[in-house]
Amino acid sequence: MRITCPNCGERDRREFYYRGAAVDLERPAPDAGAEAWDDFVYLRDNPAGETRDLWYHEGGCGAWLVVTRNTLTHEVMETELVSGGKR
Incomplete structure (x- = not known):
């Protein structure tokens, strides 16, 4: 799965x-x-389908992200910085 960090671009x-x-x-x-x-x-719920999750860019800029993704297809629809996150 690939996640696009708003600061660093697409990453593994x-x-x-x-x-x-x-x-x-x-x-x-x-x-x-x-x-x-x-x-x-x-x-915790374990939904199948679209979710909004928190991810920390540990191997990069250190930003906290909200990632909207589909748990069935692994498609990442949107990534955004958490409010007040490191830029």
């Missing part, structure tokens, strides 16, 4: 570190209990 995905879905997760209250915290830390 091995230059990037995958962080997970680019969604706001609702953090449990500090006293929510072990089950709520376990769900928050370990359970």
